[in-house]
Structure formats: C-alpha cells, structure tokens
Amino acid sequence: MKIAVDGMGGDNAPKSNVEGCVNAIKEYGVDIIITGDKEILEKEFSKYDFDKSKLEIINTTEVVTNEDKPVEAIRSKKDSSMVVALKLVKEKKADAVISAGNTGALLTGGLLVVGRIKGIDRPCLCPAIPNVKMGMTLIADGGANADCKPINLVQFAGMSNIYAKKVLGLTSPKISIANIGSEEGKGNDITKKSYDEIKKLDLNFIGNIEARDLINGVTDIIVCDGFTGNILLKSAEGVAMSVMKLIKETLLSSTKGKIGAMFIKNDMQKLKSMMDYSEYGGAPLLGVNGGVIKAHGSSDSVAIKNAINQGIKFAKGNVLEDIKSFVQTEKENKE
C-alpha cells in the first residue's frame, strides 16, 4: 500500500504533514511518497526515528497557495507538490493521495490531472460533520458543484453510499435528500426530480430531511447540490461556534455565571472539540479515477495521519471498482 502526500499543502505544512507521515508509517506500516522541497522535508524527517525504507521523497519546486486561482494553478504549476502528488495516483504509482492544500485547486486537479471515472458526470466532495449522536454525517456534495442536475445527485448518492460502507464501515448507510419539507413531492425542481431517481436505486433511502435535522443524527448521508451542501456545512459551523461564544460571554457577564463556568470548563472544552469541524478527518473527492482525500487546511499531524488512514481504507475497500460497477449497473438499467 502506497499513499502519496502533498508535503507542502496546508496551514501547518510541512511540519504536520511530515509528522503525520511518520506516525502513519509506524501505525499502519504504509509506504509513503511525499512531494515537496526535498531539503526542507529531509530536515523535518530527520527529527524522527522510523523505518526510512517506507519513505520516498520527490522533490518539487513549486507550491499551490490558497491565493492561487484553481484552474490557473493546476495548469501553470506543473512542478508543484500538489500536481506531482496527483500525478502519482493518475500513473498508479500511489494508491491514493492526501492534500491539505487549496481546496478549489485540488478539486480542479482531481478532474484535470487524475480525471473522471467514465460515466460519472461530476465528482463530489464528501466532507463529514459531527452529529449529536457522537457520529458523523456525510454531505454529498459538500461544495464541489455549485450548479447540479438530477443525474449528479443520483450519482452522489450512489458514490457516497459506497464510501460510507467501505471506508466508514457502515453496513446500510441511511441516505436522505436535504430539502425544505420531509414529504415526497416537496422541494425545488432538482430535489423533486432527484427524489424520483434515487428512490429507484438499491439504497437505504429514507427520503427528504429538513435542515433542522442536519446534526441530530437521523441520517448518515445527506445528498444535495454543492451550493446547498456548502450552506449546510457553513451554517452549522457558524451557528455552533456563535452559540458557544455567546454562552461564554453570557456566563462571564455575571458573578454566578463565572462561578458556574469554572465548574463546567472541562465539559465545555470537550464539547467544543467535539464540534470542531476540523477534527473530522478528510473529505474524499468521489468520482475521479483515483483516491483523492482533501484534508482540512488547518490539519495537524493527527489529522494528516487520519487522512492517510482514509486513503488506505479507500484503496483497500476497492471504492473505485465499486463506483465503476455502480455506473455500469445504472447504465444497464437505463438501456
């Protein structure tokens, strides 16, 4: 098992990326190919004691930054750590690739460098958000495609179902459509048409759910266009953080509150980290012809190690083959 890691992508690169690779080698016995400035990377790796035969460093001379425009970056920075890492997957030299770099560029790179699976109209990004049942809910699509057609949502449902089974280990993931009402027939043009199509698939489809059920754990996967997915993710994040901040301010404004705050400090800290969306691993880009995992920009070494583990499970679980079978079955059903 060989995983490619974009050594220079992310707010804490290359330090966290390197530490994450070292720990992944130790914990999973995985082979790592890391891309980036060889001199800097070698210096970082020299701090750790690990099986060096498991590591290959590929020197690259450019870095895709967060300020770069996605398409431009992928087209012009051919020798960037991101593009070179993606190529390793394209050329089957690695089983999956991890990057904590520019999200838009990675999506574009997934399409332009790795390429789509034949029959997949649009790949989707599939991040997970924490829910109150201490589990995770996948959002498919979490922001890769602002405008979608019903066929896209149908494929997002099929692909995320495979990912949830093979990587998250769910036996029968509950799949729903994000909608403005729970009854069949509710919604806008795209959700109505998608509902009819998704219902026909061999999935544990539980119908429409309203956004108020977003984090209460009634569903494992929420299918939606990428615009709606982004709105769901960002509003959940924003409201959760605002409420926590408001509680803090409210408590610190009274003596009684201050005393109470002392007692609940640890519990609140636990809760805050539970709701810290950056701790929930990487998001797979489903529908491209290789394992591509987007780790959070703010990933620390644990997040990088976890994303590498996602990449391993993605490859071991034959997610790509399953998606190809899904596309084939769908094609046959239509003929």
Add this chain to the structure above:
Amino acid sequence: MKIAVDGMGGDNAPKSNVEGCVNAIKEYGVDIIITGDKEILEKEFSKYDFDKSKLEIINTTEVVTNEDKPVEAIRSKKDSSMVVALKLVKEKKADAVISAGNTGALLTGGLLVVGRIKGIDRPCLCPAIPNVKMGMTLIADGGANADCKPINLVQFAGMSNIYAKKVLGLTSPKISIANIGSEEGKGNDITKKSYDEIKKLDLNFIGNIEARDLINGVTDIIVCDGFTGNILLKSAEGVAMSVMKLIKETLLSSTKGKIGAMFIKNDMQKLKSMMDYSEYGGAPLLGVNGGVIKAHGSSDSVAIKNAINQGIKFAKGNVLEDIKSFVQTEKENKE
C-alpha cells in the same frame, strides 16, 4: 387603522389570538376585525375588559388546518377564517391581515385572494432570525419560492430593504446575498447573475456572505432563493437547539457539571429564549398588494400582539406604495 386577524389560525387559536387582539387594542388603540366562529370568539372576548367599539367579529364556518393542501384549501374553503380575513385586505376594509395558520395556505391566499403588486414577479416571505449582536437578520426569501430567477432576488432585495427601513426602523439596512464564498463572481448561476443586478440598485449592498456569518450580525438582510432561505433558517434553528441540548446532557453527566449547571441556569434560560426563533415576531409576505403578516404557528398572545404591531407599522409606513415606486423606478431604468 384597522387590522384583520385570522381568529382560528395557529396552534393556540383562538385563545392566544383573542388575548393578543385585546392587548393590541389597549396598547395601540387599533381597530380589530377578527374572523372565526363567532360564538367561540365572543366567549373568549367576554373574559376581557376592553373598548368593545374597537372590535368587529366576522363569523366564518370553516378553518384551514395545517394538514390542508394550500391551493385546495384556499380554493375550496371560501368561508374559512383565513380566506375571509385575506379578503378584508383585498377589499381595503382592513389595512393589514395577521394569520398564524398554515404557512403554505397563507402564501397561496396572498397570491390568489390578495393578488400580486403589478410588476412583482414573485412575492417573498421575509422572516427574521436572531443574531449574536442581539439584533435580527431578515431572510428574503425565507421559503415562499423554492425555484427562483435572478429578477426574483433583485425584487426580494428591493422589497426587504423597504420593509427593514419602514417597519424595523433601520436607516440604511445592510443587504447581502447568501453564497458559498464572499468574493464577487462566486456562487451558482442564480447568485452570480443576481449579484450583478443587485449591485446596480440604490441599496447598501455589502456583497456576498457565507453561511457561517448567518447569525453573527454582519448583515441586516440576507437575499436568497426560498430553498436556500429555508435551509438557512432550519439549520440555524436545528443546530442552535441541538447544541443547547448537548450542553445540558454533557453537564448533567458529571457531578462537577451538575453543580456548574445550577449556577448558570438563569443565564442559559435567557440565552435559550433569545434563540427561540418563535419569539421573533411575524414574517411579512412582501410583493402582494396588501399587508400580510405570517405569525408563527406556535404564537402566544404576545406574538400575536407583536404581529399586529408589525401590521400597523407596515400600513403606516406606506410599504406598499414604496414597493410600487421601486417597481416603477426599476421599469424606467430598464427602458
């Protein structure tokens, strides 16, 4: 000033509706026409001491329920408290109408009974959500139109701006578009096109905002299609309530937490009621040719009284005339 009230609409009707009317008569000196079962209403009103000359009861024999299908209900239940109340506005016998009944039916009734303002393509429902700056943020559209065109968002911006000035008393409401990125040029097809058009209007347009800024008070009005508006409203509500519940559970699971909880009980109660979306008054239906205010289904007498006050301000502020001027100006600018 005469306000029509749907006496039978809402979870707490007619009790809360009647009490709300009585208090509005006392507090604002307004004339009320209430529709519903005359016998039941008279019995309720007999409990209160108030200026009876300010009240007219119109007997109706039907009620639109929450289970009714909107179009069917409005077309078939001609003698319902809702339809008769809407007609009073249509026939200029009342200056505005309040209903806490079936939202879909009220939207349909607004269109079919009251009718659109000439030149308005689609009316929008404009609910307010609380923000962390202890203010309110309007969502236009909050759910009346699942599918929208750019012209709709442009008109939602113009109409909600007038409402925010005239009814909420803001001098220069900050208007933004709900989007997946803050930069110009971001988004889906409809937000991109709407951006270009809204920019041309004479408004305090602050550009795109991301959903994570939903409740932090950076904007007074968020313009979006009704599908997105519903997702924003419901996810904010759901996440806020889930977080509060989670905090309670977390605290009650440890002794230290239980002690802390005793100290912070009052503060948390205050916070919870601040975030109780049902306490934030009614939502106007903007773009129909009369003042139509949707009060929450769970309205108590205070909420009904507040909604009546919104109706009074709506009529006094000449919101309808201003919307007509806006439409006229837009038409001239296009010619």
